[in-house]
Amino acid sequence: MVPEKIRFSISDTLSEFFEGEDPSNPNSFTFTDLPPGxxxxxxxxxxxxxxxxxxxxxxxxxxxxxxxxxxxxPVLWLPTVRHS
Known part of the structure; x- marks a missing residue:
């Protein structure tokens, strides 16, 4: 079943809509670089x-x-001694 598409808008641009950006999850959109508020x-x-x-x-x-x-x-290196 294909999910219905939704669109998003965020203030101060409530007239500008964005559609999901991920084809596998079309009902999500990430707004970036938003200052606190x-x-x-x-x-x-x-x-x-x-x-x-x-x-x-x-x-x-x-x-x-x-x-x-x-x-x-300083790193201390110890030689490895093998007995035969």
Whole structure:
């Protein structure tokens, strides 16, 4: 069974619609490079029926790396001895 196609639009361009970008999952679309904020998304089916959804994108937590020793440590190589 082939899923019905839906289209997506996101504010500030609620008049511009996008269709799914993955043929194996046509009812998904990835919006990239959106800054944090609240967005309205309109999803429209093939019959033109719409649903409005509000989505909030938050700023990711800051990644902190501390107490990292970056000095090189000497490596001790031991020869392998084989007994016959």
């Amino acid at each position: 609240t967005y309205e998304i309109i999803v429209q089916d093939e019959l033109g029926c719409n649903i409005l959804q509000e989505v909030t994108i938050t700023e990711p937590e800051e990644l902190v790396v501390a107490n990292v020793d970056t000095t090189r440590k």
